[in-house]
Amino acid sequence: MAGGKQSPRQKMINLMYLVFLAMMAMSMGKEVLAAFGLMNEKLIDANQRATEQNQKAYQSLALKAAEQAKQYGEAKEKTDALKVKANELYAYVDDLKSKMTADVEDKNDYQVMDKSDFLDSYFFEGGTITAKGKEFVSKIDEFRKSALEILGESDIASVVKSRFDTDPVTNREGLQLNWLNYNYEGFPLIASLTKLTQIQADVKATESDALSTLLRGELESAVSMTNYDAMVVFDKNAYYPGEQLSGKIVLGKNDPNLTAEKVVINGKDWPEDKIKAGQVILDGAAGGVGDRSIEGSFFFKENDSLVEIPIKGGYSVIPRPNEAVISADKMNVVYRGLSNPITISMPGVPSNKVSASAKGLRRVKGDSYMMTPGGGNEVTINVTGTLPDGKKVTSRKKFRVKDIPPAVGMVRGQYGTVPMPKSSAGKTRIAAGLPDFLFDLKLNVSSFKIKVPGQVAIPCSGTTLNARAKKALQKARRGDDVTIFDIKASVSGSNYKIKKVLPVVINITN
Incomplete structure (x- = not known):
């Protein structure tokens, strides 16, 4: 103002x-x-x-x-x-x-x-x-x-x-x-x-x-796209040369935080310890050769209900591809008088779709067979397989037929020259065996002959010395070689007789 x-x-x-x-x-x-x-x-x-x-x-x-x-x-x-x-x-x-x-x-x-x-x-x-x-x-x-x-x-x-x-x-x-x-x-x-x-x-x-x-x-x-994996999904998991591929490539979400409430596979509730974050662990035996299906459902909790997501897939079981097939052409042998085990299969073909035939051949189970050859020196096995598309493939294989090799005479489980006291020699049993043979065979001895130095050969029945043979054995001296020869033997459980049995020698020690 x-x-x-x-x-x-x-x-x-x-x-x-x-x-x-x-x-x-x-x-x-x-x-x-x-x-x-x-x-x-x-x-x-x-x-x-x-x-x-x-x-x-x-x-x-x-x-x-x-x-x-x-x-x-x-x-x-x-x-x-x-x-x-x-x-x-x-x-x-x-x-x-x-x-x-x-x-x-x-x-x-x-x-x-x-x-x-x-x-x-x-x-x-x-x-x-x-x-x-x-x-x-x-x-x-x-x-x-x-x-x-x-x-x-x-x-x-x-x-x-x-x-x-x-x-x-x-x-x-x-x-x-x-x-x-x-x-x-x-x-x-x-x-x-x-x-x-x-x-x-x-x-x-x-x-x-x-x-x-x-x-x-x-x-x-x-x-995030980092949670997605590109997945190759084929209509089947095994193909033969020349077949057309059938499948697709899809994007699948791999979320490590997503865990299902429940999983059912092939009608069975999957164990909780196999239901992991973002995945379900499949394990157990693959089964025999052939096509296998996997069907079931995922169950996820959403609000107050369970949402079901169906599972449908499958796989094929084929013989192990990492096993080399190696055969010695000169060793394709089956033995006369024996049941020779043989495995017959075709890669990718289930055993119930494979058939085999030959003289003396019989199927035991699945791809396991037994061959009991008769006369002749060769036998041919013919195999036919039915593929999933219905086509048939055939194969054949020749085997040589051989007799069981010579056996050896044995005492006390030993062969060749066996040292033994005279008192024990009179009580020992005579046997025959096939050392290093592919088959573990038991041979039954029916008769043999014994030769003591200075004495005549004496025949014996069974597997033990008779009275005459024991008397001749008493005359043997220390260092003498007593020879058991002309042994007759057959395969236990069979009437097949071994063609030759080599002698066994008992060296008298006293």
């Missing part, structure tokens, strides 16, 4: 002008207080809706974690931990707001909430921050640190830091002020109340962001 001497009229005009400005300022202040009150109401309403939406998201995540713990379990653990911290800060701020308005009769009359007395004494005293003020800042800092630890280096980390930043603030004059002083000292009650409600809104927004970010991360991981 202008200085100098003023008339009474001018003084009156000036006074009225001051009163007018004061009235305008008072009117605008009331409007601002009301605006803060309306903003506070909207934030409270938004917080209620956010609480309901977050609760639904928590429930949805809990259900997903129950269905697929490996995929969503970690996200649920993190959000559950964040929820505890969020509820603690939200309740703490709610309690502080209740204390601030405890003496306000009409909680909706925002125009009377123009004083700053409560927080000015609650947070500050004598130019310093009170224990209550430090506790308030500590609660915010604790939530910020916990949220960042739980969320890690996620997209919303910087947003969380900004929302709950309590670092000192530089004002318009360039002065650095404590965060608590800058935001809450000297402000009307309704303004501070609205700021506290905003903190609660930030808490709810952080919960919502965390739920969205963690779930989005799991979903992105689940649909």
